[in-house]
Amino acid sequence: MSDSAAPSFGQVDVKAMPGVLKRIIRLALHYPGGVALAIGCSLGSAIASLTLPKLFGHAVDQATRLLSQGPTLAEDARNALLVTAGLVILASTVRGFLTGFAGYVAEVVSQKVGYDLRIAFFQQLQRLSFGFHDRIHSGDLITRGMLDLEGARAFIQGGMMQTFTLVLLLTVATAMMFATDSTMAVIGLLFVPIAGFVLARMGFLLRVTWLKVQQLQSILTLTMEENLQGIRVVRAFSGKKHELSKFDRSAEDVLQYSYKRITLRFRAISVMTLSFYGSMALLLWYGGHKVAAGQISVGKLTEFLTYMTLLQTPIRQIAMIFASAARATSSGGRLFEVLDLEPDIADAPGAQPLKPAKGVLRFEHVDFAYDAGRPILQDISFQVGPGETIGIVGPPGSGKSTIAQLIPRFYDVTGGRITIDGQDVREVTTASLREYVGLVQQEAFLFDTTVTNNIAYADPWASEDRIVGASRTAQLHDYIAALPGGYETRVGERGVALSGGQRQRMSIARGVVPGPGIMIFDDSTAAIDAVTEKKVREGIKQATRSMATVIIAHRLSSLMHADEILVIDEGRVIERGTHPELIAKGGVYADLYALQTRTEQGGVIDDEAAPAAAPTVEAARV
């Protein structure tokens, strides 16, 4: 899947329309009872509704019959009027209840489909591998899960059921009108094709221009948001005028397009109204002359005029139906695109849970590439057993983090294999594997909830002792305890703001809580100051004494005590050994060490800033 697969902004893919809409309809047909009930009620309501013109016609005839036939029948006529009035109330009541009920049932069906889609989408996102989430921006996925899902769902009520209702009403009305007088039926229905065409076109065009306005609007949003986020830069450069002119440019675009939409919309509605009343004027003129000539009764004319009035509102819905269908096409397309993907990483058929023995992790000649032809890792081999630590160091982009992510099988190796106690990670269930492997990532993602909930994220049933223990390991307990709400303090956007170092320590605590068998730290102490990091490192050493540990870091002091250190560059191991061995060797590692322990070229006075990687590599990158 690529960005080009999604329909581009400002267009609706007409060719995809039948396929996508059919699929949405099929989803609704999972509830055949509901759909049938809604259609049945709509039919009933159409019939009840269309008896009203007949009744009015009768009433008018009953009232005027006297004028021509004298007073003898007055009592009969009065009674007949009463009967007609009763029938009017009955028909209105039946119509009202059936219309309301049909609308309700249709909405319930569409909400059920919406629920099904939500559940399916949510599950699918959890199943899809990192590879997918790397490609598709999270904001895009959120849009699909919120707006696109709503667009597809809304079609059931606003597109599919409305079409049924309209077709039923139109068919019944046409039949009844033609049964009465075919010329007058033709005149009375004259406005339907004109209005239908104009409105359908408008519905479609409104959707297309809406997409365009959305696009322009999002540029405007971005302009405003960036201005606010970068307000210090703006002020520093006295950029107010510059920023206002940027705002004016994008706001003006939005305004012009909105104007276009307004014109489009009201022109179409006016044409529709005009065609309706034009039809009515013709009917009045033609029918009126027939009445005057005594060919039809006044009642018949009234009847036809009322048919027209009853059809007017449903015909107006055509615009909404078309807009809804266009929206559902692009929305549904984007939604189904995600739902149809097969996750790259899934349990092999007959996969067994991992049977941990001692906890020995082995890389055997591992190769990896995101896309063929651009290898990220080549021929990586190492072994780390319980109580041992392996350190991995290398410049940005050398493939260090990939090693970390291969172990819990967030990606699959493209060559060689990774085993835990002799079992290939691809042959065990991912759930058991990920339970056994704890990974603390570089970017500590914290959830918008309490401290406790964050630390206990991997094991929501963890006891308080374990949570406190983990936060002690991560040197975070004293800080948390001093917070006004202690462990129940909320963190994140609407809670306490944490520094980078605190976030990393919290994610270390989170990694420690479930007590994994293998622990991986992927550059997860970079933002912690040196003194605290030393304490954290000792805490971790205590906590992971019996585990195999992988430490990936920029800062050599984090991994210099490891049992073995691998120096990685461009996906290959270029040096390996213990710290003293590597220093003695005088290679890249030794250079890096010299650089980081203050030489003529570098050094820092506060460890907020630590120069990172080897100077010998990545020259081409800059």
Place this chain on the structure above:
Amino acid sequence: MSDFAFERDGTAASSAPRRPRASLGSAEAEEIFASFDPKILRRFFAFLKPHKTYLILAQVAVLASAATAMSIPFMIGRAVDAAAKRDPSRLDDIVMVFAGLVLLNAGAFFLEQWMSARLAQKVIFDVRRSMFSHFQDVSLSFMDKTHVGRIMARLQGDVNSLQEFLESTTGALGDLVLLIGIAIVLLATDLQLGLLTLTVIPMLIAVRAVWLPFSKKTFRRARDASSTANSALAENIQGIRTIQETRREAMNFELYKEKALENMHAQNGSAKLTQVMVPTVDVLTGFAMAIVVVVGGNAVLGGRLDVGVMVAFIFYVQRFFDPVRMLSMQYTIMQRAMAAGHRIFEVLDVPVSIKDKPGAVRLGPDVEPTVEFRNVTFGYDPKRPVLHDISFKVKPHEVVALVGPTGSGKTSIMSLTHRFYDVDKGQVLVGGHDVRDVELESLGHVIGMVLQEPFLFTGTIEENIRYNTSATLEEITEAAKAVSAHDFIMRLPEGYQTRLGQRGRNISLGQRQLVSFARALVADPKILILDEATANIDSFTEQAIQKALKVLFAGRTCMVIAHRLATIRDADRIVVLQQGRIIEEGPHDELMAHEGLYARLYRSAHASFDDATVAATGDAEFAMRT
């Protein structure tokens, strides 16, 4: 999951939770309805004033369209009457008038809607612009306190609520005229029949009035349920890596299912309430029509009423409810707009505390590039000063390094120099002028700033370097070359025309830093304030940055918040700060000879001022920010 955990966990089960320590998503709802407030309306009309003529024309169109709409059923009745009385020539005349009215109606309707919708858009543009412009002026302390997301909600959601209100107001006025007009026509045509049929209107209004508060509660529940479910989804997407890594899929799915289910029920609840109105209206309308049939029919029978009138009544009755519904909808929209208006004017009322005073001095190109702090005391909260009695002077073309732990006041000194805030005591002077006596805009041209986090805007690299100047591409390239950014830029797919993604995510932090240097160089300020980046930057870029700094410093007065020893050593003078006070000051050699804190820190490899503070005060880095 819990069983497995207990196996490995030796601690007592008594402290294990009864419910999982888990939640998913969180929704925050702002009050969306507020009662009518004439003050808000008045302020709001101030925005309409410039478009007075347009507004009046739109109102005329409203009246014309309502009047014609009202007369259409009446003319139908007349036509039917003429037909019943077998008067074909009168029928022709009436149909002609009818056709004319219809044309007039379509035209007036178009104008009414078109004009008011355009007016609404224009006014909304003005409101949003004045808010945006205001944000450029309010003090940074307000911006610091307010979350960008919240401000965006004002600029987007609240402004849109106002737009909805404006667009529908004209229509609502038309509906009101229509409703009153219909009542007058009915009563004038036949008092008795008119009175009888009109009884249904108060009933419709009463029903709607009872229904409204119920519906509001239900709709609010539906809205909250949907935003709760959506926020849970968003959280799950943003944290998907952590979720998969901690195997929270099953637990989160259960939590989400609950919310999705509640959402479905809430939506169904609101559908029920919407649809219940349909039969109610139809039954009431049915009664009104029945009244016309019986009472009107009998009157026609008795010869007291023309049949055309009866027909006209039937058409009027069928349209009774539309204006009632529209007006009650308008009421809800108005309440929403009131709530939004409150918040909008709250923003526009934030006072601008830092502005040019009358007769402020404009700093010209000949200003002496000096900075002086005279006994400055300052705190973001005046009760808790972060700078105490700071005095120092930076001479022309001198490079001064500010050194000290987090929270020592380095950044505040930088902000005060550019007058982002006003001092509580003392004076900040630039070129010998108190910054409070200087035109802010001219201050910005004299002082250039490079922030620690290089903030770049969406747009091309060229546009980013040019920012707010009129530099040519040549000048831009020259600047990029000077700060060693040119080579990496040329290696990008489209060179200087490469578009940066959101905040420049597609180039590395070090590269962003270099671009921000080039931006500062192009602006060519006489005084440069630079906050050195602390983050990890790969060593090669690091060297390029060190080289670029020398270029930037050349021929300028510079204040640098420095972290790297190389930068500090290059400075002419070093000011060592701790807890808002200057504790040492002087060139490197002097400070080393002085054997104070600076010398101690400099000698111990890997040591940092942060660590010193941690040792001294406990946990200074972790001072809580809320």
